[in-house]
Amino acid sequence: MDDRTGGGTPGGGTERPSAAELIADPAHLERRKAAHDAALKRIAADPKMQATRQAARASSFLGTAKSRLLPASMPFRFFGAATLFHLLFWLLLLLDPAAATGFVSGLGPPLAALHSLTLGTLAMTAIGASLQLLPVATRQPIGSTRWIVLLWWLYLPSLLLLLAGMALPQVTLLALGAVGVTLGLVVYLMLLARNLAGARGMPVVLVHGWLALAALAVLLLAALSMVGGYAGWPPVLDRGRALPLHVAYAGYGFMVMLVMGFSAILVPMFALSPPPATRLALVGAGLGAAALLLVWFALPEAASPWWWVLACVLALTGFAIHVTQMRRCLAQGMRKELGSSFVLVKLGWALIAASLAVAALQAAGHALPALGALLAWLPVTLAALLLMLGLLSVLTGILSRILPFLASMHAPAGKRGPPVPSSLTAAGPQRWHAWAHPLACALLLVATWTGQPWLMALAALAGATGALAFVAFFAHAWRRMRPPATTTAAPAA
Template sequence: MIPFAAGARSRLLPVSVPMRYFGAAVAFQVLAWAMLLAASEPLSSFRAGLGPVFAALHAVTLGVLALAAVGASLQMLPVATRQPVRSIAAAKLAWWLLVPGLLLFTGGAAAYRPQLMGPGAAAAFIALAIYGWLLFDNLRHARGMPAIRAYGWAALACLAVALALGVALVAHYEFGLTLDRGAFAAAHLVLASYGFLGLLALGLSCFLLPMFALAPAPSERDAVITLIVCVCAIALALVAIALGRDGLLASAAVAGFGAALLHVMLIERALRAKLRPPLGSAFLLVRVSWFCLLASLALGAALAFGVATERAQVLFGVLLVPGWLLTFLLAVLQRIVPFLASVHAGGAGRSPARVSSMTPQRTLDAHRILHLCALGALVVGVAAASDWLTRLGAAIGLAAAIAYAVFFAAVMLRLRGAQSGGRPDVLQPTN
């Protein structure tokens, strides 16, 4: 079992630190769907280049996924590694650099103004470098859970290279730096999505999902084997991109599919021994995200083999970003946010509040339906090259994002009320 021991509370950050990251991620999700809905270019015909679709993509990958990943890892990894964050001030500084930087970057991309993207990218680069230093320090001094530490090291390495490639691409747009934009963009995509964000998601899954289900953690050996296959697949993909070998890239996608399948089987096997029978709506979203992960890798292999149409490139992106990464993140955050709120509602000799009392379940139910409908409309709309269907999906996605923002605001209001003393829902200690 993975209990949340009393000693782990000493390694929790002040509640304002992770919640500011999560709150910004929630706001960026609304912005991303709004930009996609307002884009004049149909999503199904998007290929590359600046514009609202490009900006919406990076509002999700950087504004939602990266912000939430930074907040979640800074908060939950210290619990797993038994090592507190080195500097709370640095964690706050990273937020103050990252959020304005991303607003400038996505705004410049949407307005076709690369000269605005440069300063935004620079601020984001510094912020993520600070985060990388905090993650490096935490992993270096970590104790326990070697598999999760290994996922953290691999994710950190992918982040470092992805940042370097991202800076090169911004220099290409702003200063005309000569490079193979297609190859650099493909490598950046692999390292940022399957590498940094993906490996963090897989690693934290081995800790968080069993914790929320009151289930035993997967075996360290199996988790490390899965990680090795993941890293080999990512490395093979990078070599294939550098050499321009489509067959090798397809092999990397097949290896990645195998690693993803191993991970899913590993977590599902652990969850069978759960002590909490109803896993809740969040786990439905987790399983949908797993399906999208496997589908993205299968489609990626088909694209590399040349047996899929050019339109499938956009479908691949839909399955990868909103399908796998965003859906998984929203599922996990809807458990992390009330959980942290319930813990922080205690303090000063008070017991924690019930997690259920911090969770506006009806709002989450509405969000789940809207998000899945939006995802389905995007997938079908892109596959059928239907502009009206993709716009409908963007509109429903915007509604889902607003519902999620209402959920987050409700949790924050309940936390504030609990901390102010009005707490009939507090778990009373038993003697």
């Protein structure tokens, strides 16, 4: 074994003393240590050198952690399902555009479409991303994948049953699907908790992960209470309390918290920028947690609407801190051109912020009748719709960066090494989706505002073409990632 120490002299010399020589000459060891410390101080004093060093660390977040990557089929099955449920969301809206235009609640295709988006696209993406990224972020081994396989086979068939029960409608299918989806999400909750409990480092990811986990438990309780109302089960929570809890804890508590936590590592990685300031990111998480707690004070019938206003303002402030940090990462990053994917991410940020602002205004309208009269033209479901479309925009934007990146890490190396992510990116479908998705979102919002079914049909058509393009984008990355099929000669008779 070579006992020579690493690192050359600051002047660039290549002569390296052995460990025995360093022990025999403590003064030389002190000089080398002083030179090393001086080099670190020069890096810290030079913003460009410091940014380069931190950007290199960010860019190697996944690249140096291959031992903690899941087999490709694990995350990609969830991502692939997410793209198909994205398409199903728009097709279900197209099935009955008149009902979708004025939808507020009740069984039918619009409710199935909503849950194809939330439980299908958003949750599938969140599950696949967190199962892959958390072991890397928290520096833990993957362990057995049997629980992930169990989660998949519990969650996917149950979700299909649930959507069928909502769309047809059939209460028996709805109840069976709800129980299966709940069991699947409980398995996911256990996997998430086990990983977070043994985590090291990444405090921003950990705090947001724990908040998302707590929100997931609450939203499951609220969801089962609402399904029980249709199935005749003893209610845990009445519908008047379960519905706002379900919307707030599913959309903001679970999904937005996961987005904020993982963006703190993914955005710097893609932009090659220094990570966001930990303390300020935790302040944003704390404001979000306070907002979720305040929701409970707003639930009783006699509660003041100002509790809702305060909760929305705190949530908006926390999210604004997050977006400000992410924009600073993008501005400081060495990679300036991030393409259409981050156009969608920025659109999503704007829609999520708008949803919280609209929710605060609508809550204030309940407290102030004069303001409520001025806001009567706002659809009741506008805040929730903005939140869902915002999350869809952010996640499809991030997915369009993650999929080629992960595929390049799993792809077999050729003569020139592993393929680069750009070679696994289907540029045409990506551009088509980047145009069709904002158009579909705009048409959907206008249709909800005006109550015109033909606009809803146009929105669904535009969204479906964009979703088909995204399916093609996923299929291209998956196909190019797979090793070429080998043929063997048939044995002689």
